[in-house]
Amino acid sequence: MILGRVIGEIHSTIKHPFYDGKRMLVVERAAPIGTTSTDYLIAVDAVGAGVGQPVLVLDEGNGARQIHRSTNAPVRSVVVGIIDEVSEGDVERATGIEPV
């Protein structure tokens, strides 16, 4: 799974029917401390995450379809958790994620 932070949302009118009524969040991947993240992905929200929150993103198709109880949904990335705290060794928030 990927550690990241929600930085925004995208909105589409014309889209695959699976995505009707689903929130699509722009998630910035966590970068090592001292560096700036340039990587992002767009994930479907499954937990009600908001902009600015650190989240856990599942980036694997079978698990993503399992969450949506579907066998053929064209989905790979799903926000599956909201993170309270991250620590690496003795260093908290070592992944560069800012506090909520």
Next chain:
Amino acid sequence: MMLARVVGVVVPCVVCRGLEATPMLIIQPLDKTGRPKGRTLVAADSTRMAGPGELVSYEGGREAALALDPWFVPVDHTIIGIVDAVHLQDREEPS
């Protein structure tokens, strides 16, 4: 999924079975600020409505083919939706 800009159209004359009449577009992947990132690629269009100049979201890998009908087709990138607006924390970028 990632964001991309449609930059061209591909018209194949021979395709694998199941891909007949599937629109193929050339897309330029974008970074989160909307700048081009990486090389262009050819994606099938599941919306059947995207065209050059439009901002789209696309999926890669096995999931790409699942957006199409029939879904058991040799496709590795598919346009999933046409993006109306991207709302980012710091700034807003209309399509």
